[in-house]
Amino acid sequence: MQAATHARQTAQGATAPGYDLRQIDCDPNFWYPVAWSAKVRPGKAFAARYAGQPIALIRPEHGPVYALEDRCAHRQVPLSKGVVDEAGCIKCCYHGWAFDRRGQCVTVPYLNREDVGRPVRGYPCRERGGLVFIFPGDPALAETVPLPDVAQVGNPEFKTRQFSPRLKCHYTFMHENLMDMNHQFLHRRQMGSITARFLGQDAGENFMEARYSFARKGGNQPLAEALIFGRHHDLEGREQPVEEVVSVRTTYPYQTLKIHDKDGDLVMDLWACYLPLGETQQVTQAFGLLSVKKPKWAFLLDMAWPVLGIFTHRIFEEDREIVEMEQKAWRELGGDHNIEVFPVVRKLRTLLATHGVPNPHATPQG
Template structure:
C-alpha cells in the first residue's frame, strides 16, 4: 500500500481505490484488470467492510462506541481466531446458564433469567446472579467497585443485559446505586474461511473507573489477566462444541431455551451468503439442526 494505491508484489501492477489498474509500467492489456471492491469505513480504530449490496453501503449505520471517548471508562480492545462457527459464539454469550463452567474463576454463581425481547433484527436477554459458593475475585470487585465478602447480601442486585443486534453482540452490567453501567462489551465475529468453521473476534470491553483516581489503571493488568482466563475457557467450550458438531454430523441436542431458539431463528433469517445471495448454508444448517 503506497500513495493510496495497492500494488501486487508479484507483477508490479497497482490498483486505485476503485479497483482499476493504474500502473504506468504495466504490461499491454493490464489496464483491463480490475479488482473487486467493497465500501470501507474506519471508526474508533476498527475498519468496517460492507460486504452486501454496495448501493446500500451508505444506508447502514455503524455501531456507536461512546465509552471509548468517555473519561469515566477505560476500554480494552481484544480479539483472536477461534476455531468454531460464529453461531456458537453468539449462543455462548447469550446463554448465561453456562456460568458453572467458570466456577474456578468466579465461584459458584446461580443465574436467574429475567426475560427476553426480540424483533426483526435483535434478540435480548436479561439475567441476574447470586453467588452461592466461593469468594469474589479481586478483578470482579474492581469491576463492581466494591468488595462483596458475603454473597448473600448482594444476591440478585446486578442486571446483565445481552443483546444480539445482528451481526453484533453487546453486553452490559448494571448494579444498584450506580447510574451508569459498570461494564459494557461490544463484540463482532468475522468468519475466516469459506466453510465458516473459524472466526476472528473483534471486541471492545469498557470498565467504569472507580472513585479512587488511577486505581483502575494500576489494576488494569490484573483485569486483563482475569478476562483472558474467562475468554480462554469460553474458547475451549465453543471449540469442543464445534468438534462435537463435526464428529456427530450436526447438533443432536434438543434445545428448549427460548432465548437460544429465538437467536437461532435470527441467525437463519439474517445470515446471507455473499456467493449465493441466499441463506448461508452453514448458518442455516448449524442453526436448524
C-alpha cells in the same frame, strides 16, 4: 437472494425444509471489522479476510484507508504484498500493476497505455473505535447501513481494552455462549460458586436481549470479578438483592453485554463482532472492546487493569475450549444435535437463522 429469503421463511415457521444453523452464513450486507486500525500503517498494505474473501487494506501516507480484493487482476498474487506509491495506489509486487482506491488499474508500466489492465473488486471501508470495517455485501447498500456503536471508545469516563482471539468454531456458537449466562458452573474455578438469575427478555425484528443478575452461593469473590460485577457476599442461603443488571443483546450481527448498577448507571460495556472465516465459516475471528467505568479514584482501576486482563482472559479461554468442543462434536456427529431447552437461546437461534444466509454447501433438512 432466494437462499436468504428461504432461510427467513423457514425460521419464521414455514413448512419448507430448514437448514442446520451451523450451515447458515453471516449476511454480508453489514459492516464487519477486519483489522485493528493500528495494524494498518501509513504507506503500507495489510492482509485481512472476510469468510472466504481475501481483503487487502491499504493506508496511503495521506488520506483514508481503503479495501480491495487481495488478488492482482493479472496473476492473482496478493496485492497486500505490494507497494503503496506516492499517489496512494497499491502496486503489485510481481509486475508493478497499480490499482487506485476504487480498484481500477491505473498503470501497466511496461505497456505505457491506458485501459489495459483489468480492475479488482473494491469494498466500502470505514474506521471507527480503532477498527477498520468493510462492507462485503452489495456496495449500493453501504450508505444505508449504519456503522455500529462500539462500547465506550473515546468516552473519558471509561477505560477500554481490545481483544481479538481466533476460534475454531462457527460464529453462532459464540452468540449462544454469551447469551446463555446459565453456564457459570463452567467458570467455577475462576469465579467460585455463583449462579445467574434470569430477570427477563426482549426481542424484536433484528435483536434478542436477556437480562440477569448474579448471586454468590459460597466462597470468596475474586477481586477482578468484584471490579466487573460489584461486591457479592454469601448471605447463607438468603435471597440476595439485585445489585446490578447484566444485559446481553444480539443486534444482528453484533453482540453486546452491558452492566448497570443498582442506580441504573452503566459500569461496563462490552461490544463484540464475530467475523466469519473460511468458505464454510467454521472459523471465527472475534473483535471485541471492553469498557469499564472509572471509579472516583481512577488510578485504582489502572492498578487493577492487569489483574482484570488476566481474569477476563482465563474466563474467555474456558469459553473457547467449550465452543470448540461443540464445533468438533458437530463435525463428528454430522450435524447439529443440540437439544436446547432455554427459551432465550431458542429465540436467538431463530434470529440468527432468520437473518443469515444458507451456505452454498448447506443441505436442506426436513
